[in-house]
Amino acid sequence: MNSSYEDSERILDDDFSSTVILEGANQAGKTTLIKMLYIESIKRNNYPLLVSWENIKYKKIDTGLQRAYEEQYDNKTYEIYAQYDNSSKILFIDNLSSDKFSNLEIKSVIDKLKSRFGKIVITTSPRYDSLALIGMNQQDLLYARILPLGYKKRGKLIESFYRLTHQNVFIDKQLFLEETKKLFDEVQTILGDKLMPAYPIFIISILQSMNMMQPARIEQTSYGYCYHTLIHYALSVKAKVRNEDIDSCFNYLGELAFYLYKKGDEIQSLSNVELKKFHEEYANQFVSKNFQDMKQILLDSNIIVLDDEEYRFGYEYIYYYLVAQKIAAVVATDFGRNEIKKLCNNLENDKCANILVFITHHSKDSILIEEATLATMLPFEEITPITLDKGKEYYKLLESIVEQLKDNIIPAEIDPIKEREKNWEQQDKIEKNLPAKDEEDLSTLPQEIIMMRQAIRALEIVGQIIKNRKGSLPRTQLIDMVTELYFTAFRTIGFFGKLVTNTQDEIIENLKNDSNEYETKARMKERLNIFIQLYSLRFCLGIFSKVIHSVGLSELKEIFSEVAIKIGTPAAKVLSFSINTCYGRMSYGELQKIYKEMKSNPVVLRILKARVKSYLYNNHVDYKKRQQIAELFNWQVAPSQSNKQLR
Known part of the structure; x- marks a missing residue:
C-alpha cells in the first residue's frame, strides 16, 4: 500500500486498477462508498452487481452471484447477464473477512471472479491486514485505505445536506453560501484537530444533531449536545443498549475516562487486568453489569477498542468529552477548581487544552471564565500589544514589504462556489503534506514556542466560552473578554516581532557561514529582511485569522464594533x-x-485590502457594488471571459 492519494471517484475509471481492495475502519463508510460507486457505475452504462462476501461461498460463486443478480435486476436472466462483455460488468463485494478463509482461498475466489468481471471492488476491515499480501503478488490489484473526508468532500456533503433539508424552499444564492459556511465552520469545530475522523457518518450525525439541538441538560451547550448524541448513537445503535441502560453506560464511561486521566500516563490505555481492576472498583460504588458484558458493550459500540492487547478509547473526542464532563460536574469544589487551574497552566499541552475546550461545552461556572481569561493574559503580559499605528515597532517591520506587494486587479465576474472549492482543494493539499500527528515532547521545545502555543490555545478556549455564553453573559463582560482576547493576539504578534528582530543578526551570521564567498553581508541582510518581513506579515494575518475563527459569530457584531472603539x-x-x-x-x-x-496607513490598508478581496471572492456581490469597491481601492476590474470573446 503506497502513500499516494486517490479520489474514490477514480476507482471506476478504465485506467484504474481492475481489482481494488478498500480497507476501512469501523464507521469509515465502506458500505456507503461502494453503494455510491454502484450507482455511479450505472450512470456510466455499466452493469454492476453488489454482493456481501458472506453470500459468496467457496466453490459456490455462481449461486451467490445469481442470487444477487435476481435481487437487483428484473429484465433479463442471469445467464444472459453472464454473457455480457466483462468490460461492462463491475462486481462490488462488501465486507471481505478472512475469518473463514485462508489468504490462498481468498486469492482463488478473486481469480475466479476476475474471469467474470472487468473490475472488482472489495471492502474489508483494518484487522485483516494480512490481505495486503494478496496485493503484493497480483498484477493490477490495488490495496487502499479509506481516509476521512478531505475539506472539499466535507464541504460538498454539507452542501448536499443543506439542499436536502431545504427542498421546498427557494434558496437565495448568497444565503446558501452563508448558511453552508456556517454549517461547515460548526462541523469543523466539532471535528476538532483530528479529535474525530471526518467520516460521512459523523458529519451527517453532527448535522442532524445540530438540526435537532435539544440539549438534555441546560448547562450543556449545543456542541456538547452533538458529542453526547454521537456517543448515545454508538451505544444504542451499534451496541444495542436499551434506553433504560444508556445512563448507566454513560456513567461507566465517564468514570473509566477519569480513571485514565488520573493515571497521568501519556499512553491512555489499559490492559485486560487493569480494566478488570477498574471494573471491580466501579462495581463497589455503582450498580453495574458483569465485567464481560460491560466490556462487550464497550467494544461493540466501538467507543472502546482493543489495540495490541490494550483497551483504549476509539476516538479522542470521547475521552476528552467524558473527562471534561466529570470535571465540570465538580467544578464548584476545591478539587474541580484546582483541576481547572492545572489545565489552564498547561495549555501548551494538547490534552490539557482539549479537555478545557470540552469543559466549556459542559459548564457555565464562573471559575472557568476567570481562569481561562487569566490564562490569556499570562504568556506575554510584559509585551506591549501591537497597534499598527504608523511609526510603531511592528508597523515598521512591515512597512517596506507592503509597499512592494502589488495586487490591483479584480475579476469582473467571480463564482464564489468555485472559489470556495478551490480553497478547499488547497487545504486538502496542505493537509496531505502535513506530518503524522504524534505525541510531542514538550520538554524539547524552546520556551518561546511553548508560550506562543499557550497564547494560541487560550484564544481558542476563551473564544469558545464567548460563543457558548453569548446569550447568558452581560454585554459588559462579553466586551471585556473580547477585549482581553484581542490584546492576547496583539501581544503574541508583538512578541513574535521582538523575537525575529532580536535574532536577525544571529541568523545573518549563521547564513554567512553557509553562503558563497561572493555574497556580501549587506546582500544577505537584504534577502533576510525581505523574508522576515513577509513572514511577519503572514504571522500577523495568521493570528488575526485565529481570532476570527475562534470567536467570530454574526450575533456578536455589535460587541466586536464596541471593542474596536474601546481599544x-x-x-x-x-x-x-x-x-x-x-x-x-x-x-x-x-x-x-x-x-x-x-488610507494613510499602508500596512493596515494592505490587511484591509486582503480582507475585502477575500470577501469578493467568497460572496455573491452585485456588479454595481463590485465597481464601487474597485473605485474605492483604485483597483482595475479585469474584463470577463465573455467580453474577451466578443472582442
Missing part, C-alpha cells in the same frame, strides 16, 4: 471589521468609513 487602534479596528465581514455581509458604508480612516 481604538488600527489593529483593533481592522480586526473587528474582518470578523464582522467574515460572519456577515459587508456594508459599503462601513467599508468607506474604515478605508478613509486607514
